[in-house]
Amino acid sequence: MSLLKQIGAVTALNVRSIPRRAAMSVASVVAVALAITVLLFFLALSNGLRRTVEGSGAQDVAIVIREGSNAELNSVVTRDQLNILATGPGVARQGARPVVSGELLVIVDGIKRSTGTKANMPFRGIGPEGLSLRRSVRITQGRMFRPGTNEIIVGAGLLREFAGFEFGKAIRLRGGTWQVVGVFEAPGTVFDSELWADIAVTQSLFNRPNVYQTMRVQLTSAQDMPAFKAWARGDPRLNQLEVLSEREYYARQASQSTAQFTFIAWALGITMAIGALAGALNTMYASVAARSTEIATLRIIGFSGYAAFVGTMVEALALSVLGGLLGIGLAFAAFNGRTTSTLGAGFTQLVFKFDLSAATVASAIVLALVIGLVGGVLPGVRAARQRPQLELAAQ
Known part of the structure; x- marks a missing residue:
């Protein structure tokens, strides 16, 4: 009999014998599934956060911040610099009129709907051109705030996560009363998680006179960005400022925000994978022990040890792949596409959706295969080294 037929016969024998070890096999599958689900949870969290932050930027809009600032809260841009x-x-x-917007970001408290606890929210004062500089934003309810008034508009993502900011309500923030006059949507961007008000009123009520943190500048095209950056670097009045395209700025923010989630994902995923690997080894050793008579019989009639090895490996891989598919199914059912919030770079709540990308799912499949391969090697070697005469004599 050819080697391929031997491997096929041994594999079929192994698969048919799985019901005899149902409890251990199910435990092994569940352990792998849990490891994969935990890995996918944090990878989807990281991926969704990265997509939301990176998707907020445009190539033809410049953001100006103080050089060395990691976030807007650490930046200062003066009125004179804004005019220049x-x-x-x-x-x-x-x-x-130039299409520019000097902006101020402050932190205010809100009550999360899910927990009833306080959490930080981003409150942004924007200039008259602030809305037109964000082409992805549209007002879906009410209207834009009027300059010089205590009126605010609320991002739809923030409204879903926080209570008390519904359209038409009057709210108290930092000792001032504000009227919610509109709700805006900016799907898939950080703007969807913000409150917006007039920059002059924000500066006054939050005691930040003539102070901005960032400036947004609309350029005629993305090709003008290098020239604008070079001009700003060459002006001594602007030598403490850094100019980035919105896309560059948010890509940098995304890398800072998602690195920790990616680390947690793989740290927990690998830790749980080690536990799943221990379960896989126990299951496969039990499989080899339970089939010792069959293996000995096959060896006597001419089956090679290599066929026993491969058959054991295939069984281990089948159980791990089954666990991996179960874990992926649980991830899609439990959290893919669901909205959540977490702390952004400015220690404010950022609303986004879990996102299971193809690359994320592929990573989970690879981990499941690794568990199966490693979990099948040693039991496979034991199966290949079975001594037919001794095994039969023992029976």
């Missing part, structure tokens, strides 16, 4: 930046090369204009 508005005269830069390539700045888009509406009539005679």
Whole structure:
């Protein structure tokens, strides 16, 4: 009999004998499934956060922050610098007015719907052009706030996660009363997690007169970005500022925000995989012990040890793959596409969705295969080294 037929016969024998070890096999499958589910939870969290942050940026909008600032809360841009930046090369204009927005980000408290506890929220003061600089944003309920008034508009993502900011409500924040006059949507971006108000009113009520943290500048095209950056670097009045495209800025924020989740994902995933591997080894050793007579018989009639080895490996891989598929199914059913929130770079709640990408699922499949391969090697070697005469004599 050819080697392939031998391997096929041994594999079929192994698979048919699984019901005799149902409890151990199920435990092995569940252990792998749990390891995969935990891994996918944190990878989907990281992936969803990264997509939301990176998807917020445009190539033709410049963000100006203080050099060395890791987040807006650490940045300062003065009014004089804002006026200088508005005269830069390539700045888009509406009539005679440059399309720029000096902005201030402050932290306020909100009550999370899911837990009833307080959490930080981003409250952003924006200039008159702030809305037009964010092309993905549209007001879905109510209207834009009027300049010079205590009116705010609320991101739909923030509204889903926090109570008390519904359209038409009057709310108290930092000693001031604000009227919610609109709800806006910016799906898949960080803007969906913010409150917006007039920059001058925000500066006054939060005691930040004439202070900005960032400036957004609309350029006529993405090709104007290098020239604008070079001009800003060459002006001594702007030498403490850094100019980035929105896409660059949010990509940097994404790398800072998601690195910790990716680390946690693999740390926990590998830890649980080690536990699943122990279960797989026990299951496969029990499989080899339970089939010792069959293996001895096959060896006597001419089956090679290699066929016994491969058959054991295939059984281990089958159980691990089954566990991996179960874990992936649980992940898709339990949290893929669901909305959650976590702390962003500015220690404020950022609303986003879990995202199980193809690459994420592929990583889980690879981990399941590794568990199966490693869990099948040693039991496979034991099966291949079975001594037919001794095994039969023992029976």
